[in-house]
Amino acid sequence: xxxxxxxxxxxxxxxxxxxxxxxxxxxxxxxxxxxxxxxxxxxxxxxxxxxxxxxxxxxxxxxxxxxxxxxxxxxxxxxxxxxxxxxxxxxxxxxxxxxxxxxxxxxxxxxxxxxxxxxxxxxxxxxxxxxxxxxxxxxxxxxxxxxxxxxxxxxxxxxxxxxxxxxxxxxxxxxxxxxxxxxxxxxxxxxxxxxxxxxxxxxxxxxxxxxxxxxxxxxxxxxxxxxxxxxxxxxxxxxxxxxxxxxxxxxxxxxxxxxxxxxxxxxxxxxxxxxxxxxxxxxxxxxxxxxxxxxxxxxxxxxxxxxxxxxxxxxxxxxxxxxxxxxxxxxxxxxxxxxxxxxxxxxxxxxxxxxxxxxxxxxxxxxxxxxxxxxxxxxxxxxxxxxxxxxxxxxxxxxxxxxxxxxxxxxxxxxxxxxxxxxxxxxxxxxxxxxxxxxxxxxxxxxxxxxxxxxxxxxxxxxxxxxxxxxxxxxxxxxxxxxxxxxxxxxxxxxxxxxxxxxxxxxxxxxxxxxxxxxxxxxxxxxxxxxxxxxxxxxxxxxxxxxxxxxxxxxxxxxxxxxxxxxxxxxxxxxxxxxxxxxxxxxxxxxxxxxxxxxxxxxxxxxxxxxxxxxxxxxxxxxxxxxxxxxxxxxxxxxxxxxxxxxxxxxxxxxxxxxxxxxxxxxxxxxxxxxxxxxxxxxxxxxxxxxxxxxxxxxxxx
Numbered sequence: 001x002x003x004x005x006x007x008x009x010x011x012x013x014x015x016x017x018x019x020x021x022x023x024x025x026x027x028x029x030x031x032x033x034x035x036x037x038x039x040x041x042x043x044x045x046x047x048x049x050x051x052x053x054x055x056x057x058x059x060x061x062x063x064x065x066x067x068x069x070x071x072x073x074x075x076x077x078x079x080x081x082x083x084x085x086x087x088x089x090x091x092x093x094x095x096x097x098x099x100x101x102x103x104x105x106x107x108x109x110x111x112x113x114x115x116x117x118x119x120x121x122x123x124x125x126x127x128x129x130x131x132x133x134x135x136x137x138x139x140x141x142x143x144x145x146x147x148x149x150x151x152x153x154x155x156x157x158x159x160x161x162x163x164x165x166x167x168x169x170x171x172x173x174x175x176x177x178x179x180x181x182x183x184x185x186x187x188x189x190x191x192x193x194x195x196x197x198x199x200x201x202x203x204x205x206x207x208x209x210x211x212x213x214x215x216x217x218x219x220x221x222x223x224x225x226x227x228x229x230x231x232x233x234x235x236x237x238x239x240x241x242x243x244x245x246x247x248x249x250x251x252x253x254x255x256x257x258x259x260x261x262x263x264x265x266x267x268x269x270x271x272x273x274x275x276x277x278x279x280x281x282x283x284x285x286x287x288x289x290x291x292x293x294x295x296x297x298x299x300x301x302x303x304x305x306x307x308x309x310x311x312x313x314x315x316x317x318x319x320x321x322x323x324x325x326x327x328x329x330x331x332x333x334x335x336x337x338x339x340x341x342x343x344x345x346x347x348x349x350x351x352x353x354x355x356x357x358x359x360x361x362x363x364x365x366x367x368x369x370x371x372x373x374x375x376x377x378x379x380x381x382x383x384x385x386x387x388x389x390x391x392x393x394x395x396x397x398x399x400x401x402x403x404x405x406x407x408x409x410x411x412x413x414x415x416x417x418x419x420x421x422x423x424x425x426x427x428x429x430x431x432x433x434x435x436x437x438x439x440x441x442x443x444x445x446x447x448x449x450x451x452x453x454x455x456x457x458x459x460x461x462x463x464x465x466x467x468x469x470x471x472x473x474x475x476x477x478x479x480x481x482x483x484x485x486x487x488x489x490x491x492x493x494x495x496x497x498x499x500x501x502x503x504x505x506x507x508x509x510x511x512x513x514x515x516x517x518x519x520x521x522x523x524x525x526x527x528x529x530x531x532x533x534x535x536x537x538x539x540x541x542x543x544x545x546x547x548x549x550x551x552x553x554x555x556x557x558x559x560x561x562x563x564x565x566x567x568x569x570x571x572x573x574x575x576x577x578x579x580x581x582x583x584x585x586x587x588x589x590x591x592x593x594x595x596x597x598x599x600x601x602x603x604x605x606x607x608x609x610x611x612x613x614x615x616x617x618x619x620x621x622x623x624x625x626x627x628x629x630x631x632x633x634x635x636x637x638x639x640x641x642x643x644x645x646x647x648x649x650x651x652x653x654x655x656x657x658x659x660x661x662x663x664x665x666x667x668x669x670x671x672x673x674x675x676x677x678x679x680x681x682x683x684x685x686x687x688x689x690x691x692x693x694x695x696x697x698x699x700x701x702x
Contacts, residue, residue: 143315146174151322158333160187161204163326167297167319168206175315176283176299178207182237182269183287183295183327189335198239198246200269200295207300237269245269249286249293254316256308257282269296276300280307285320289328297323340373343400347373347407352380355388356644357452357578361548363556363570367398367513374398374567375406375443376511381417384687384694385650386452386642389417390573392509393445393487394464398567405441409433409487413447420689423447423460427487427494431462434488442488446481446509450501452578453642457507460496462487465512465522468530472504472545474537476530503577504545508533508555513566532558548572582609582643588626590633590653598626598639602649609643614699617680622649624673625695629653646682646698654692 150170157163164181171179185201239246244264248255255262257276262284266276269284276282281303287295297320301308344366352360360380367374375395383389391413395402412433416426426447434441444464450457459467459479463486469477479499485492501507508529515525536554540546546554552572559568584605588594599619606615622639629637633653642648661674677684677697684697 143311147315147318150175150319154319154322154326157326158330160327160330160334163323163330164204166326167323168204171299171319172206173208175312175319177302177305178205178300180205180270180298180300181295181323182297184293185236187294187327187331188292189331197241198249200237200239202235203295240268243268248284249296252286252288252293254283254285254313254320256280256313257284266298269298277303280309281305283308283313283316285316287320287324287327289324294324294327340400343403344373347403347410348377349379353382353388355380355382355452356386356642356648357576358388358450359548359574359576361552361572363552363568365513365556365568367565367567373400373403375402376513376567376569377406377410378509378569378571379410379413380571380573381414383417383449384420384652384689384696385640386578386648388450388452388573389423390448390450390507390509390571391417391445392464392511392569392571393443394511394513394567394569395441395443405434405437405443408437409443409445413445418687420687422496423449423458424494424496427460427462427484431487431490431492431494435490440488442486444486444512448507448509450507450573450575452576453583455501455503455575455577456498457501457575458496458498460484460494462494465510465515465526467510468508468526468533470506470508470533470537470545472502473542474534476533476537478526478530501575501577503575505575506533506545506548506551507573507575509571509573510555511567511569513568514555514559514570517565528558529555545574548574578642578644584641586639587636588630588639589636590630592630594630594637595623595627598622601639602641605641611643611647611701614647614701617699618647618649621677621680621697621699622651624676625649625651625697628659628673629655629695632657643701645701647701648696648698650694650696652689652692652694656688656692658686658688658693659695 150167153170154163154166157166164183167181168179180202181204182200183203185199237245239249244261245268248261248265251261257263257266258279262282266282266284270276277300281301283299285297285299286293287297297316299308299316344364348364349362352362354360362378364376364378375393375397377391377393377395379389379391381389381391391410393406393409393413395406395409409430412430413426416429421429427445430443430445434443443462445462446459446464446467447462448457448459448467459481461481462484464484466481466483467479469479471477481497482495484494510529512522515529516522517525520528532555533551536546536551552570555570556568584601586598586601588598599622602618602622603615606612606618626637626639629651630653632655635654638650638652640650640652642650659674661678663675680699681697682700684695686693686695
């Protein structure tokens with residue numbers, strides 16, 4: 001068997017026993033079989049090193065004793081070497097024990113024969129009956145194999161729970177019958193210096209499952225309503241500065257429970273109610289990370305099992321060291337994952353706006369669990385005139401650098417959208433910004449502006465996959481828009497096209513991670529996306545478009561196991577539009593009679609819409625806004641009313657300066673118009689346009 005293989009099962013040094021099925025629970029105690037007949041009393045002892053305890057001979061399990069009475073060698077067919085003997089020249093090596101799997105420390109191959117050398121049913125060291133538990137590790141090689149397998153199992157964990165569980169599963173029942181793991185609360189991260197007192201929290205416990213709880217062993221009998229080990233010790237322990245527990249933790253080295261320092265430290269850690277077995281049956285091992293102690297581990301053995309030996313302190317030290325370093329690694333990994341998640345969350349819109357005449361839904365999927373940040377982004381930006389800008393982009397790569405560049409480009413796009421620039425001008429300025437960020441800052445972007453009043457959409461593209469429009473009848477159409485060059489190339493012009501956006505249609509904007517992978521090219525993926533949208537629309541019928549959230553989920557279901565090579569950003573927009581009967585639009589000459597004319601027009605429109613209860617408020621606010629517009633305007637002033645779930649009024653002029661809300665003094669004759677708007681309107685604002693500005697306000701209907 002390959003010596004480097006580590007199984008997924010808990011480590012154990014117990015030998016397979018007859019009559020024990022594989023369905024027994026992990027850690028179930030196996031009983032030692034009945035001893036075989038005793039060999040002749042003249043068996044030769046095994047060779048030992050100076051200072052070692054005497055070891056009984058280890059004949060091969062399939063042969064008799066290694067010698068005959070009087071020291072005369074037995075015939076080759078009836079003899080076998082001792083533990084350190086070598087086979088004679090030319091002698092076949094078929095009877096040498098095979099190495100055990102690395103995950104289970106190998107036991108001596110002649111356990112049954114050595115047991116037979118003693119009186120029936122007696123242990124070789126104590127002379128007593130063998131315990132009904134796991135056999136102890138009797139050789140240094142057993143410990144080395146156990147430590148190697150256990151540390152590799154601990155190292156496989158990535159997060160904190162996996163590492164602590166790996167320690168518990170590798171230790172019980174091979175090394176101990178029970179284990180308690182305490183960790184610092186909170187755990188320090190990297191070079192972070194903890195503040196406040198040292199507090200240890202019980203993170204995990206594990207023990208050999210029993211048919212009944214121990215009554216006179218490691219732990220007291222638990223209450224019937226709670227049989228877990230967590231209830232049998234203190235969950236929180238505040239370490240007293242200069243106390244016995246602090247001294248043991250400062251010493252770092254594992255100690256036996258019967259050591260003077262441990263006898264005083266364990267009651268502080270576990271509480272006074274927990275009984276620790278006498279003798280060397282418990283080891284307290286501090287967990288020290290790269291810079292400080294981060295916890296402690298307690299290994300326990302039952303009274304009927306052989307006590308810990310001095311070499312077991314080295315085993316406990318290795319387990320504690322590898323676990324502490326792994327916990328440090330997991331804490332750092334968790335902090336990096338948290339930073340990545342927070343960075344990606346802040347780079348993308350936390351919530352989508354709710355503009356008039358359009359409904360929105362979105363999805364974002366990272367390239368992989370270990371690469372949670374990327375350069376894909378989407379955005380929806382409300383514009384003056386109840387319009388909305390729909391943006392989707394993709395920066396090359398999926399790293400922290402790509403996310404940082406994406407954040408800069410997204411901020412630039414929002415600023416340019418606030419200036420109400422045409423889509424092609426927005427892409428031109430984004431291209432200039434990408435060149436200022438660096439020569440290798442490349443990205444694709446698609447920028448669209450939807451007007452719910454005109455039922456039109458204007459789209460400009462910079463090397464991005466084309467959008468797909470799902471019509472109300474179920475037909476999916478890939479829109480023909482100029483491809484354009486990616487952002488960052490420089491020296492190229494961008495074109496914009498204006499298309500119909502009928503009510504009930506759905507526009508799907510996406511990044512190439514949705515349609516392109518190692519298994520398919522981008523145009524094959526776009527065709528599959530179009531077919532998927534058409535098939536989904538048929539499920540709801542020709543007169544009912546599919547719900548946006550369900551539609552996004554169905555689109556992502558087209559991804560196969562090997563299709564997640566890149567980030568995926570998805571933005572879906574359902575065009576409801578605003579009916580012409582819900583819109584009133586006028587031009588007003590910049591003259592003194594404009595405010596009174598505006599009041600008459602508004603009064604008639606509200607009467608036609610059965611909104612007479614809003615007449616007084618709307619007339620007052622419209623009069624104030626129009627008066628301020630005609631005072632400085634040189635061209636006709638626009639006045640528009642929109643009836644949706646709210647009543648929206650928009651007044652536009654050719655003056656770029658935005659009005660400011662200020663507090664008028666008692667002696668001032670003017671300056672109170674915007675104050676009234678701010679107090680009476682549900683919302684209000686002012687937006688600068690390329691040809692001037694728009695001041696708007698909204699009132700609740702009814």
